[in-house]
Amino acid sequence: MNRAGQMVVGTLMLVALVPGAALGATYSSYYDCTPGRTTAIVVTNASDFATEAAYVLRVYDPDGQLLAEVSGGLAEYESTVLFLNEIIDEPGELSWGLAQIESSLLLQVATWIGELDKWVAVVNTTRFPLSTEDLGIAQQWYSINYASTGPRSTAITLINPNDEPVSGALYIFDATGAALDASGFTIEPHQLIYFLPEATYESSDKLWGLIDVRATRPILLVGEYFDEDTSLVDVEVIDSPYYLQNEAEG
Known part of the structure; x- marks a missing residue:
């Protein structure tokens, strides 16, 4: 489904995180790798813990179908950049929507979005939002x-x-x-x-x-x-x- 078909009427969100070697956390971001657009996600290990299984990145199309999945390790306070236009196989009109990173580490995540010749926006997150599961x-x-x-x-x-x-x-x-x-x-x-x-x-x-x-x-x-x-x-x-x-x- 293209964008016109989705007209019914991207940042990042940290769902759960404990400092250091934490329980699994999910960072959710908007990305756009459609023709003329580019997205890069910077992942930083903001802890003293190192692991070869630091993160898993999953990229979805607008219909919620998984387009790509990659994983990697990080040393203490190390950063890596994931260029989604290279990770997605043959990016096209449906290469935009939700990108998610799962990790057991304390991460700092930034999403860079732009056109092919310039970056336009950068969204950072290091927050610890309050869980609302038991608050009614x-x-x-x-x-x-x-x-x-x-x-x-x-x-x-x-x-x-x-x-x-x-x-x-x-x-x-x-x-x-x-x-x-x-x-x-x-x-x-x-x-x-x-x-x-x-x-x-x-x-x-x-x-x-x-x-x-x-x-x-x-x-x-x-x-x-x-x-x-x-x-x-x-x-x-x-x-x-x-x-x-x-x-x-x-």
């Missing part, structure tokens, strides 16, 4: 800015990095605060949905502002920002909810 959390809320004014364009991607389906809703507002849409969604494991605002609404000087998303599980909310000549100017990956809604709130 019903919804997690994420938000991102968009602009679809003609000179500017934004593509929005929602990625499910979990092994279970995630459901939720996407709300889009224009610059005046008017609600333009409220669309429910369900995303299967490792899959995504793609939304281009100007494909649904006519571009105008008011078509910019807030996109608000609620989800039943952690997601990646990705914004790709384009200039008037369609060149990529930035990539934003939102992996942290700004609000956790508990079950009592409905």
